[in-house]
Amino acid sequence: MLSQFNNEVLSYGPTAVLPQNLNRVWIQKLQQRADEFLDSNFDLNECKDPQDIGDPILMACVYEIVAFQSGQHVDVSPSDMAEKMTIYALSIIMEAVQRKDNIGLEPPNLDNILSIDRIIAFKKKNPDFVNFLKQVCIVRNSEKGWFQNIKDKLLSS
Numbered sequence: 550m551l552s553q554f555n556n557e558v559l560s561y562g563p564t565a566v567l568p569q570n571l572n573r574v575w576i577q578k579l580q581q582r583a584d585e586f587l588d589s590n591f592d593l594n595e596c597k598d599p600q601d602i603g604d605p606i607l608m609a610c611v612y613e614i615v616a617f618q619s620g621q622h623v624d625v626s627p628s629d630m631a632e633k634m635t636i637y638a639l640s641i642i643m644e645a646v647q648r649k650d651n652i653g654l655e656p657p658n659l660d661n662i663l664s665i666d667r668i669i670a671f672k673k674k675n676p677d678f679v680n681f682l683k684q685v686c687i688v689r690n691s692e693k694g695w696f697q698n699i700k701d702k703l704l705s706s
Contacts, residue, residue, distance in 0.1 A: 550578075550606065551605050551606060551609070554575070554578075554606050554609065555609075557575070558571070558575055559609060559613060563613045563614055563616070563617035563659055564659060566609075566610040566613050566614060567656070567657060567658070567659065567662060568640050568641050568643070568644030568645075568656075568657065568662075569644055569656040569657070571644075576641070576644060576645055576648070577645075578606075579606065579607070579610075579641045580641055580642060580645040582604050582606055582607055582638075582641075583607065583637075583638035583639075583641040583642050584642070585604070586604050586607055586634065586635075586638050587635070587638055587639075587642075604634070607634055607637060607638060607641075608630070608634065610637060611625070611630065611633045611634055611637050611663065612625070614633075614637075614659060614662055614663055615633070615663070617659050618659065618660065618663075633663045636662075636663050636664070636665060636668065637662065637663060639668060640657060640662055640667075643671070644656075652675065653674055653675070654671060655667075655670070655671075
């Protein structure tokens with residue numbers, strides 16, 4: 550599937566991985582992968598540390614965006630990748646919901662797609678979104694790395 554994704558999406562450049570630019574088939578496939586990624590790392594009944602940041606298609610999308618943002622190939626630390634993949638996975642799910650229910654989501658661009666600030670702006674329009682993130686342990690009480698960064702940024706704004 551990675552080869553097909555490369556041919557049908559990645560070969561068109563970084564803007565092709567923006568959620569709003571994915572066709573119906575690819576938004577569904579990426580939504581399934583985003584759901585699986587979030588389900589494997591976050592649990593309604595047990596808040597746990599992330600174990601799997603390696604979905605190859607989601608990771609390829611994040612690398613494509615990071616390379617565009619930096620203007621070159623860059624190495625991304627595991628904690629940065631975990632944070633960026635979580636934000637990208639949320640962006641995919643938010644776009645899928647937007648297509649069904651028009652939740653007032655502003656489409657991201659290559660500069661803000663991996664920014665927590667975009668999700669904070671959406672939180673201001675829809676405060677229940679943060680409650681959902683708390684329920685699935687994406688925002689939780691933790692003293693560890695990127696989880697705490699996401700929590701602090703979302704809850705303090």
